Amino acid sequence: MTEAGVVLAGGRSSRMGRPKADLPWHGSTFLYRTCAIVARIVDGPVVVVAAPGQALPAVPAGVTVVEDPVEGLGPMQGVAAGLAAVADRAAMAFVCSTDLPFLHPAYVRRVLRGLAASDADLVLPVARGFRQPLAAAYRTSLADLITKLIGEGDLRPGMLTKHCAVTQLDDAQLLADTALARFDPELESVVNVNTPEEYDQALARPAPEVTVERFGALAGKDGHRPRAGRAATLGEAAELAGLTLDRHIVAAVNGDQVTRDPLLPLAAGDVVAFLSADAGG
Amino acid sequence: MAPGGFFGRALVVDVGDDAASAAPFELPERVLRAYLGGVGLGTWLLHRLAPPRVDPLAPEAPLAFVFSSLVGTPLTTSAKFAVVAKSPLTGLLTDALASSRFAIAGKLTGHDALVVRGRAARLSVLLIDGGEVRLEPAPELAGLPAAEAETALRQRFGRGWSTAAIGPAGERLVRYATLSHDGRHAGRGGLGAVLGAKNVKAVLVRSATRVAVADQPGVLAAAKDLRRRSFGPATAKYRELGTLANLLAFNAVSTLPTRNFTAATFDDAPKLAAEELHELRGVARNSCASCAIGCEHIYSRKDGGRQRMEYENVFALGPLCGVADPDDVFAASAKCDELGLDTISAGGTIAWAMECAERGLLDEPWLRFGDGAALLRALDAIGARSPGLGELLAQGSRHAAGVVGQGSLEFAPQVKGLELPGYEPRSLQSMALGLAVNARGADHNRSGAYEADLSGEVNRFDGGAEHVVAAVGTEDRAAVMDSMILCKFLRGVFEDPFGEWARLLSLVTGWAVDADELGATARRIVRAKRAFNQREGATATDDTLPPRLLTAPLELASGRQAALSGQRLQAMVDSYYVARGLDEEGRVREDDLPELLLDA
16 A cells, blocks of 8 residues: 655744744755655655745655645645645555654654554554644545535644544554664654754754664775664765765665665664665676 | 778588588678677677577577677777577577687687587587688587586697687586686576587687777777776776675665565575675686776685685575575585586576475475575586486476476566576566566666666666666667677766767777767667567567566565566556557567668
């Protein structure tokens, strides 16, 4: 079953004083990181929902942007727009806001698997004591229902739960996933950043612990054996490995897509393999 | 007068009961320019000289050794020769390249190609000395490995000869037997069986003349520049660890076919990795004649011998069969060398048989994944064509699956009868297309589409339009490199491949060739191959992958799955036909046949 990602970039960001999508983060932005983390997990499209006329920073290759057709109707309008944009290509979607700087891929996978394993229309995590409708998994078929409810004047994020089948996942259920329990035991995936102070605190945190491996001619004298360290992006991981990403070197995170995007965000527990771009033989 | 670097003629040798005769075969300049040499010219020769629907093992089936204008020049990596024939494994065109001095000596017999037909009454060797040919009986070579036959022939005929020979598997017509020279194999498609069917153990060639290039100073300057560039980072992998460097890297990105394509990672991969073996076993590095790269890495064996190891033989005789002990894999590689077996087809066929045995479809309870002794026993049986299993597996996995039935064709790891190389199609979907549509069958040398998948420029799990463009592009580049003859390990040093190759070709031949012309040449060569296969009965239904790869998703270390549906592959195949200008059934259009110069 194809899965999509929907990232909401709009919102007033009134306490932050500037759009949260634009906030710098290890060489890119909050928006870039969130999109790329979601794209690492889903096998279908990733779309960003922007407010009408909103200027956005760069997004990762392959991510598309749709505009919320109506301004000021709140996040559920963005959810509806995002789900509608991917409904023809995916049966379900992970939906989140852009201000989750610690969103872990294992969280995205856990929530999506929760939906895939149930008959529900919505898997709603209740993490760290709060419902998380903007870090949840939705059937894309809900787009019309949400639009209808908004048309009836109900703009609250919680309104949907009365009209569709919902499975809630509490902390314990979320952490039953071994990868999530290991790499995000405090469920900081759902911690959002609302003020300049919170943003500064987030920036001051150490980069996630990752493992780098170098193969083939890149292994050099130290050999190919894994090396642990901290890196927030692929570019930082390359530095950790003593390499410079150029046309002769590519990388893969956890054996997945091959990339040379230095801004690709990393998360705790990632294993980054660097290999020669020439795979002939 | 022939263009620079060419003689403008082939030599067609007819082997009779006890003697051979030869006749020159004119190669018009427009044909040389249209096909360049190597596999391109070999394809044209097959069109002209192979009777339609000929049995590949019949006397009248031709086997062509083909050179090019670059062969014998100081341009690095150009000392290679193509061997082209109708494959006894696929029933379609097959071509393979090998190195190195045989290429130079063969060309300097005064011919751009040497074509062998006929059948000797007894095991013989064929000597080609300029335009003179002779057949010498050689019963004493029966059963010898090719390398030992080369040594024996050097003692018998002297040092001035270069020899291409077959091993016991070629003599016994194993359908994936190789033809080799100096330890290097023209490996794929059973070329050794084609020569074996002619009762010819070896072909010996001796230089008899010289050939001038159009711009000698220009060629020397270009050779110097190319040599300098060949020491850069684009070839570092080949120089430092060789192709075996792929193994651990492919394992890390879930594209190392394991246990007959039931997985794409192998837990014991580190035991077989170049990074480990280089430290523990590495003893020597070697290169072909006229090559600055030196990709061959030769390791010490437990029994005291030495063994050249490449990614493809380690993949096929290791993870694909579930075998993790490097000594077993080394021994299996050595046995393939001795018998003259294509390691990829041998490993693929045995892996299929192991799965059949584990499923109870073959009554060979000893044949199990991971058992190195069983692997060696199976290779012996194939080389000897032992009644039962050896005879069955000597036919290759497709034919064997036809005999065993019971759904075993679903997991026979082959396309068009040729066993798959070590690139997992589900996690390399440009390559999936390349493997499906290639004229030679499942092949990584005529379609290097994995380059796109492993470049980060396409989503390797989601084949589509850009993957088609990538597959066509790499197929075109391979067609030119294999025809003008430059080693593909050099490909990374070219910033503007077609432009740079055109300049090299112009310097050698004197033709005013440009990148556009070379692009058209590539497309012509690819079409000519398809046209040959079309003539021999290939249809669009052959352009596919084994059902297993189109139905079973692959689990990735990241937690995601890689899946390639038949529908997605078919969409790419259809787009490929459009990109190649073929009709909806993948056929070369009638209107395009004149451009192939098949009547020239």
